[in-house]
Amino acid sequence: MARFGVEAIRYFNHARAAGVSTAGDLTYTFNRSNGFDKALRSSGHARAFYWSNTDAWETDIRDVDRGGSDRQWVDDVDLFWIETHGGSEPDGRARLLYDIARTEWRTYSDRWQLGEDFNSEWVMAYSCDTVNLDAVTGLWNIFARLHIYCGAWGSMYDGVTTDECGEDVGDNLTDGDTVSSAWHDGVSDWWVDNHPVTVCVGDAATWNGGNIRWDLCALNRDHLWGHGSVGPDLAPAQQACLLWQWTEG
């Protein structure tokens, strides 16, 4: 079974007061995050941590080599779910906002390196704009054996009609969907304009000279531990391509 961690931020009053951001609070953060947590725990998966609001810190995902403590948190669990405000840079780096500077207010994905200890397989970020579809390869460095990064290439709506998204993702995972499908279907209510995207790395056989063998990639093969097959870890030296799948309406 899987070990997972959750971080969710609803209030951004400290970031606003500090002039770091003008971002508003999120209204249904904990409906989604608690729902995800509940779905996984009720299927026997183990929650390693659940940090909320100012207990969620950017150092939790920042690589140890870059002064962070990911080895004890995000890089220590199979699956990590985070909900906060997000964004991306023109060079493809993802960006997440926190409500406390421990030690910084924002994290940038060029300081992430996940899966180094063979633990972290999947990261899910319910946040706007955490993947720049014009520069997806700017995320490559995060895949130090990480399998799939699930994010958004545009808005992700917060409100009364998207409150079940977290539980939907969790139920999909434990019902046996692939991780990628669980994300795309779970965060889509097919009404509001959510923008799910999933990103993985592939080896040379998967890239296949540009004629991609999609059947071999983690987006097609990876399930949550205990609910189907999981593809192999790919060390950076084995990675020949970056692959992504997105839903647009």
Next chain:
Amino acid sequence: MNQQFLIDTLMQSGAPQLPARADIVALTALTRDDARAGMNRFLTALHEADICRHDRANLTDCGERSVAYLPDGARAVVFHASGALQYVSGLAPFQAPYERLEESLGLVRQLEQAAQRLDLNAWVGERGSLAFERLWQTKARGSDREQRLSNPLLVRATGAWRHAVGGIPVLGAAAVALRLAGDGAVDALSLRIRQSEAEVLDTVPVIAEELAARQLAERLASVLGKSKDRLPGDVVQSATMRFGYLDLGKRKAQRVLAPAFVAQVELQHRLERQAYVLAVAATERPYLELPLFGVEAPAVRSRGLHPECRDGAS
């Protein structure tokens, strides 16, 4: 933020003609047996449309849902509180993609034909109707280390339909979402149509559109809170407001369909984009609870000043 600008934008996006009064419609209170009967009907419909090999299956009770595991890795799910139904095929995500990118019109035609085969209109209930609302496409692409991009691949097409009762749309998640693979196979189907005998409990005046827009703007203002920097007037990227009944979600029981105004607002300022769905009752007397904020964080001990503590693990 310029609140009046937001109010004006919301009003401009609203329905051209609002009804002066709207019905409060009773919904059928579901028992678990009712939900399971709905599942049997669903499986029969899938079987008759040659989507599922069996029209019966053993249901596994999973708390608020029952799940039927079907041949070939497929499954069907019913939610006890709402009667919402889901079918997911056993196709692997990249099995049977489309051979090429398709024109939207062609995909919509395929989806509508598939919907006809499934006889989706049989689910709309008294005074109900179903209208195609939106096409979604799931695509995939890759790049190698030299930044050489593959051609995009169309993996799945999903059609969304909106349910209406007495001509008033039921807002919220799509009433029907039908996902097709490239070979035309039904890869997934969800039905979120609440059962009703269309009994009208009351007919009540609808509040003025401007009042609703003002209430929605106030809700947004309270979410945005106070900031060191003032939000500029052009922070609103898009804002729409719709009038309709509101479905509260497949995991929630609901006694009535009652009219509401629902806004979708996107904001962008400096580094953060934000997207909110906000709802207010369209009647003076509220028939549904529409809280601005959801539940709170779970009760776990604070992390305090010890960064390595694991108190959140309980």
